[in-house]
Amino acid sequence: MKPLDINLLNSTHQKLYDFGWQEVIDRRERVMQEISPSIEQAVADCVNNGKKLFGNVDFYVVGSQLLDIYEQKTKIKWHPNLSCPTPTLEQHVLKYLSQSGNLQHMWTLPRFETYDFYTNCHPSQVPPSEMELYNFCWKFKTQELDEICRQLNNETAGEPVKVAKFDTPLEASNFTLTEDNKTETINEREK
Numbered sequence: 016m017k018p019l020d021i022n023l024l025n026s027t028h029q030k031l032y033d034f035g036w037q038e039v040i041d042r043r044e045r046v047m048q049e050i051s052p053s054i055e056q057a058v059a060d061c062v063n064n065g066k067k068l069f070g071n072v073d074f075y076v077v078g079s080q081l082l083d084i085y086e087q088k089t090k091i092k093w094h095p096n097l098s099c100p101t102p103t104l105e106q107h108v109l110k111y112l113s114q115s116g117n118l119q120h121m122w123t124l125p126r127f128e129t130y131d132f133y134t135n136c137h138p139s140q141v142p143p144s145e146m147e148l149y150n151f152c153w154k155f156k157t158q159e160l161d162e163i164c165r166q167l168n169n170e171t172a173g174e175p176v177k178v179a180k181f182d183t184p185l186e187a188s189n190f191t192l193t194e195d196n197k198t199e200t201i202n203e204r205e206k
Contacts, residue, residue: 040145057093058118062111065095071113075099078107080126099167102160104130122151122160130155 058076065074077100078091091107099121100108108121124130125148133141133152141149154160165171 080105
């Protein structure tokens with residue numbers, strides 16, 4: 016992995032301040048125009064996959080923002096998750112409510128440069144159209160989103176986060192976390 020280029024980061028950060036809010040808004044709108052046509056269908060497909068995997072329970076629909084280097088376009092990869100994911104930048108989290116069949120928007124977090132810009136602005140400088148994203152950035156910075164996530168996952172404060180990495184939701188659904196924080200397959204557990 017390439018090391019972080021501080022000069023590039025500083026120049027990007029300076030550009031955000033030079034152009035101000037309008038540049039931030041324009042860039043975000045350009046990205047949304049690129050990805051919007053496919054979002055609704057991708058989220059619907061993700062919800063259907065979640066229903067197949069998890070049954071008729073509430074679950075989270077998580078979108079991770081990715082840059083397709085070949086097409087030079089931003090894409091969002093969606094996947095269902097039973098537990099509330101740990102908040103991270105370039106992430107969209109929705110909660111599927113099985114009783115009503117509706118999606119509840121939990122949070123959206125932008126890329127680092129935008130996050131840094133938002134958290135270095137005074138609230139009075141923020142345009143009304145940007146307040147929701149601004150608030151999500153502050154909740155991320157103050158770890159309030161982490162606390163919300165812990166509560167939704169029934170974890171206690173200070174408890175280490177239990178993380179298991181899987182390539183696909185189907186692979187993840189076949190595993191469970193043991194008392195000693197190791198993973199085991201459902202078949203191994205039944206033996």
